[in-house]
Amino acid sequence: YEGEEIQLESGAKLFCYTDGVVEAENAEKELYSEARLLKTLEVHSKYGVKRLTEQVLESVSEHVLMAEQSDDITILVVNYKK
Numbered sequence: 001y002e003g004e005e006i007q008l009e010s011g012a013k014l015f016c017y018t019d020g021v022v023e024a025e026n027a028e029k030e031l032y033s034e035a036r037l038l039k040t041l042e043v044h045s046k047y048g049v050k051r052l053t054e055q056v057l058e059s060v061s062e063h064v065l066m067a068e069q070s071d072d073i074t075i076l077v078v079n080y081k082k
């Protein structure tokens with residue numbers, strides 16, 4: 001891992017997740033994907049951290065439907081305020 005510093009502006013959100021989110025598979029073995037996650041985050045970015053997390057989890061659930069979960073799904077969202 002490489003260390004990196006970034007400057008967050010007040011009101012910025014930091015979205016952290018495990019690979020189980022983007023690698024969640026549906027019955028056809030299609031991955032949820034980073035592209036789908038980014039689109040979901042873009043559409044729901046105006047929401048607070050709780051609702052944003054719920055929207056992502058709902059989107060993942062809609063993708064996988066009844067397929068068995070194959071990996072952990074962990075999400076941490078931080079809303080930075082000065």
